[in-house]
Amino acid sequence: AQSVTQPDIHITVSEGASLELRCNYSYGATPYLFWYVQSPGQGLQLLLKYFSGDTLVQGIKGFEAEFKRSQSSFNLRKPSVHWSDAAEYFCAVGPTNTGNQFYFGTGTSLTVIP
Amino acid sequence: EPEVTQTPSHQVTQMGQEVILRCVPISNHLYFYWYRQILGQKVEFLVSFYNNEISEKSEIFDDQFSVERPDGSNFTLKIRSTKLEDSAMYFCASSAGLAGADTQYFGPGTRLTVL
Numbered sequence: 001a002q003s004v005t006q007p008d009i010h011i012t013v014s015e016g017a018s019l020e021l022r023c024n025y026s027y028g029a030t031p032y033l034f035w036y037v038q039s040p041g042q043g044l045q046l047l048l049k050y051f052s053g054d055t056l057v058q059g060i061k062g063f064e065a066e067f068k069r070s071q072s073s074f075n076l077r078k079p080s081v082h083w084s085d086a087a088e089y090f091c092a093v094g095p096t097n098t099g100n101q102f103y104f105g106t107g108t109s110l111t112v113i114p
Numbered sequence: 115e116p117e118v119t120q121t122p123s124h125q126v127t128q129m130g131q132e133v134i135l136r137c138v139p140i141s142n143h144l145y146f147y148w149y150r151q152i153l154g155q156k157v158e159f160l161v162s163f164y165n166n167e168i169s170e171k172s173e174i175f176d177d178q179f180s181v182e183r184p185d186g187s188n189f190t191l192k193i194r195s196t197k198l199e200d201s202a203m204y205f206c207a208s209s210a211g212l213a214g215a216d217t218q219y220f221g222p223g224t225r226l227t228v229l
Contacts, residue, residue: 041222
């Protein structure tokens with residue numbers, strides 16, 4: 001069965017520091033992978049997605065993610081975090097051979113300290 | 115930029131009551147979805163809808179739930195007789211094509227509180 005794991009429930013970083021949020025997936029074929037961000041009171045905003053090709057994908061707000069098939073990972077990175085990046089981050093996989101639904105991780109809550 | 119909208123932002127209801135959550139998908143999108151997120155848990159798929167019918171649904175989407183596209187712009191989720199465990203954030207999403215080939219765009223959510 002398809003699944004997504006985000007091992008870090010909560011991460012705190014200092015403003016200006018680098019950030020890496022982990023995501024591991026379980027799926028038999030090459031997945032479509034997504035990162036979404038949810039700010040308080042807001043919906044899920046797409047940060048970036050991977051379908052095929054270059055395994056390093058660039059997204060909005062200076063984020064990037066790298067697909068590593070050997071590790072079944074799609075970690076999100078940002079070289080220098082801004083206070084406005086404080087939010088909940090969700091990794092998702094979809095669609096799969098069972099349908100066009102998305103499977104989400106449990107999310108990682110990011111706190112940015114000055 | 116076009117966006118998915120949802121109303122209301124917060125709905126409080128008594129157990130056993132019917133609720134209708136409303137969504138306006140992006141206008142040229144053809145696929146519509148509902149997801150829910152119970153507090154502290156992951157976002158879970160409920161149902162997808164295409165061409166005026168349900169294309170797939172999860173185990174969560176039982177007979178208490180129904181979806182409808184009553185006109186050319188709205189997409190609704192009805193819970194017939196709410197239970198305490200229905201309290202959650204409900205997200206609507208839409209995509210131009212099949213998810214993956216086309217990204218799902220999410221609305222801001224409706225927080226449903228069942229008392």
